[in-house]
Amino acid sequence: MADPKSDLTWIGAQFAARLPRHTLPQGLYLDPRAFDFDITAIFGQSWLMAGFECELPKPGSYLSITVGKWPVLITRNRDGEIKAFHNSCRHRGSIICPSGHGTAARLMCPYHRWTYDLDGGLLAAGRMPADFSKADHGLKPVAVECIAGAVFFCFAETPPPIADFAAKFEKYAAPHDFRNAKLAASAKLVEYANWKLVMENARECYHCATGHPQLSKTFPVGMSKHFDAGEDGRLAAFASRMDGLGLAHTPVEGHWWQIARFALNEGCVSISPDGQHLSRKLMLDADAGDLGSMRWAIDPHIFGHAAADHAFMFSCMPVGPAETHVYSKWLVHKDAVEGVDYHLDELTRLWTDTNLQDKDLAENNQAGVYSPGYTPGPYSQDAEMLAQRFTDFYCDKAREYLAAYVD
Numbered sequence: 001m002a003d004p005k006s007d008l009t010w011i012g013a014q015f016a017a018r019l020p021r022h023t024l025p026q027g028l029y030l031d032p033r034a035f036d037f038d039i040t041a042i043f044g045q046s047w048l049m050a051g052f053e054c055e056l057p058k059p060g061s062y063l064s065i066t067v068g069k070w071p072v073l074i075t076r077n078r079d080g081e082i083k084a085f086h087n088s089c090r091h092r093g094s095i096i097c098p099s100g101h102g103t104a105a106r107l108m109c110p111y112h113r114w115t116y117d118l119d120g121g122l123l124a125a126g127r128m129p130a131d132f133s134k135a136d137h138g139l140k141p142v143a144v145e146c147i148a149g150a151v152f153f154c155f156a157e158t159p160p161p162i163a164d165f166a167a168k169f170e171k172y173a174a175p176h177d178f179r180n181a182k183l184a185a186s187a188k189l190v191e192y193a194n195w196k197l198v199m200e201n202a203r204e205c206y207h208c209a210t211g212h213p214q215l216s217k218t219f220p221v222g223m224s225k226h227f228d229a230g231e232d233g234r235l236a237a238f239a240s241r242m243d244g245l246g247l248a249h250t251p252v253e254g255h256w257w258q259i260a261r262f263a264l265n266e267g268c269v270s271i272s273p274d275g276q277h278l279s280r281k282l283m284l285d286a287d288a289g290d291l292g293s294m295r296w297a298i299d300p301h302i303f304g305h306a307a308a309d310h311a312f313m314f315s316c317m318p319v320g321p322a323e324t325h326v327y328s329k330w331l332v333h334k335d336a337v338e339g340v341d342y343h344l345d346e347l348t349r350l351w352t353d354t355n356l357q358d359k360d361l362a363e364n365n366q367a368g369v370y371s372p373g374y375t376p377g378p379y380s381q382d383a384e385m386l387a388q389r390f391t392d393f394y395c396d397k398a399r400e401y402l403a404a405y406v407d
Helices: 004-016 026-030 032-045 163-176 195-202 233-245 344-369 385-405
Strands: 048-052 061-067 070-076 082-086 100-103 122-124 143-147 150-154 181-191 252-254 257-262 293-298 302-306 311-320 323-333
Touching: 004 026, 004 032, 004 385, 026 032, 026 195, 026 344, 032 070, 032 311, 032 385, 048 061, 048 181, 048 311, 048 323, 061 311, 070 150, 082 143, 143 163, 163 252, 163 257, 163 293, 181 344, 195 311, 195 323, 195 344, 195 385, 233 257, 311 344, 323 344
Parallel strands: none
Antiparallel strands: 048 150, 061 070, 061 100, 070 082, 143 150, 181 323, 252 257, 257 293, 293 302, 302 311, 311 323
């Protein structure tokens, strides 16, 4: 039988052994105890990005997702407000809505047909006693925040402060008008690697020049940290042009988030196979759509890019110690017409190829970390600062949890 106190003692020893500027001890990538800890202490105590308001286009729309083994249900109620709940029936705990998008006038558990309204209140529960109180058996809420058209949720009873991020994200993302976008495509990719290896890979471009030849045509893979490129006159001109357009671009960050707008490679106006727009109907129609990319990254699991024509979101969700599901979403303007303004295969090709390449890299990384010869290695202080930043966040968040919940 597992001993929770012993497990946390082991976890604490793992973090104590972590060397500054190095990858993690082997056990934090491989051990089931570390995985269980990660769900509770990291994902359970962080703001997570579910997606976008436009995925819930009308009252009754819902989005059902799973974090580790924790199912979450996000709905739009009859007043147009977005709510979040634990996707667990108050009768015997069954999942109410299956994974993915859907629409329902009411939320009905498929097991015994307990029925809830879109605000989580229990409407009907058949064959219960006369003294049964429906008011006491509504769905349990989850904290939710909608910011610049994006939807965030947090399991914690006291979520981390979000006001500073919200203000900055609104400033950078609002011009892209995510609220007036539509979800053009989504995909799930199964990677047989620990979620932290998936995220470390996603946070650096040390591997991009050789690992992602298609992406490298448009994406500035040689930059470091917040897409710093030193004394580059072209980038200075880009910054001046963004200032003239009133578009925020200077990198900003908090402990668990980063936002910046950066220039793409010369001659490129979008992150696409040829560097040109993938949708003729622009989301941000200014300066002929030559606006670089607005990148946001949220620890522990998200990065996104918004160019003038489309936006892309990458979400990493842990499933097991050596299994991670990567979810991708592509947005275009709500009035863009498939087959006329954009083509799905062209819209999704670059990031699909990139994700498949990263799957191979992460799974190869996982196989090597199993080796008895594995020892934590040093991060490149030029090319891997964002990967190191992610790992530092992970360790800080874990130690914060251990200090709060362990005697």
